[in-house]
Amino acid sequence: MRHREGCAGKDDSLQPPWHDPSMDLPAPLAWLVDEAGTSPSPERFLADLGGHLLAAGLPLAGGALTLAAPHPIITQHTWLWRAETGAVVEALGFAGTALGQAGRDWLGELGPACEETIGTAPGNSLLAWAGTRPFSSSETDSLRQVTRFAAAPLAGLAARATLSTLLEAYLGRRSAARVQAGALSRSTGETIRAALLCADLRDFTALSEATEPTVIIAALDAWFDRVAGAVHAFGGEVLKFIGDGVLAIFPVTGTPTEACEAALRAVTAIRAGMAHLDATRANQGLPPLPFGAALHFGDMLWGNIGAADRLDFTAIGPAVNLVSRLEGLCKPLGRNILVSGSVAAETTMPLLSLGDYELRGIAEPCAVFTLAEN
Incomplete structure (x- = not known):
């Protein structure tokens, strides 16, 4: 000793x-x-x-x-x-x-x-x-x-x-806890209510083709740091990184309003973080990293999906599809943050209505909002 x-x-x-x-x-x-x-x-x-x-x-x-x-x-x-x-x-x-x-x-x-x-x-x-x-x-x-x-x-x-x-x-913490608790069977899970965040970098494929891989990796890491840091700071969980995209959830643990407002605060923090990052990159002679982010609120199946011997613990369902389609509307509307009507209905935070829009693969038009100061 x-x-x-x-x-x-x-x-x-x-x-x-x-x-x-x-x-x-x-x-x-x-x-x-x-x-x-x-x-x-x-x-x-x-x-x-x-x-x-x-x-x-x-x-x-x-x-x-x-x-x-x-x-x-x-x-x-x-x-x-x-x-x-x-x-x-x-x-x-x-x-x-x-x-x-x-x-x-x-x-x-x-x-x-x-x-x-x-x-x-x-x-x-x-x-x-x-x-x-x-x-x-x-x-x-x-x-x-x-x-x-x-x-x-x-x-x-x-x-x-x-x-x-x-x-x-x-x-992620919640998914890891479920897996450790024995949730290992395919096609098993639970339906949960949550605010969803889907975020994606704009024109990143073109940037990747014209930039050294090490510089691209550094840019992705910086982007993911801003997103994950904001999500975790407000009680959410990153479910997965998909290329240059992110899917995160804010499960309802109290009231729907609390979950939606946590997601809104997180996306506001992401926007502020990316503005600071773009200013830093400009000083380094690097181009900005434009992004789009969308929020939606609804039910989803959270559990195991995959092959018999290779599983993914993730979320699926109409709510996940809608938030992904909504994020794709950011570029056409010239907005970097869009919010669905289901989130807007659960919050008193000021939002600006952009009208109703058809989303590919979604039966009903979606009421679309953005942050009032966006």
Whole structure:
């Protein structure tokens, strides 16, 4: 075990119930062997382990558990447990951050701390503890044993956390949760109500043919950053990127008005973000990135569609078709944001009516609006 300054202390032995006479192992180690592998989450694992160590007489002020994360932005998750309250909070680590740094910083404010790194695929994890006083040599030996016995259940937790992180990165949070919950059968799903956002870059094919691939990729990334950032900021979820297009949803979790107004705020933020991006590109001698975005509100089937052995978790239905057709109307109308009548009916935000329009493949004409200041 690597000790931080202040780990050394007097050599006092642990008192019961560190060793349960009815067991072959000390009680915390028996828990790690028999029950920890079924912990539903890293935060629950840390809280339960900390509770067992406290009950065994260890003078803990808090603990930290860090797991590496295979994510494009977040490189690690750290869970921080406070012995006094039993509460657990999560901290995120990003590229360039040392493994467990958030835990070290937090525990350093609680008291003398000790830590040990554990090898868990796909990376390392770290368990660290702060004491109400310096740990004795027998206490640090006990914590070392705890870390060794924690390696197996933590490997399982790390594998599940890795799967969750990867699914969220590729599917989005809500869809990933559904897949992890066992929604793996083709042609299964649920009907949900949501505001839908469909957005697309204009004339991007022509730009792609006349521009270096690396420059095109940078432009796409910048575009998707503005869209996804705005969608996530207002509680929505990106379902998929399709070429230079995006499909996102804002499911109804409260009222339809809340979902529609969240989508309207998101599309307003996208417009502001793209205006700033175009100004930056102009200063770099690059052309602007014109776009179109449409909003609609309705019911859709959200679930698995695809081949027997290759599925896509997505949304389909008339509402999805309509928002796609509506987005295609942006260029002919010379507008970069269009809003359907079903969204307009659910909001008090000022919108400008553009009239009713026939949409290809849609039986009824669609009342079309745009942002009042668009």
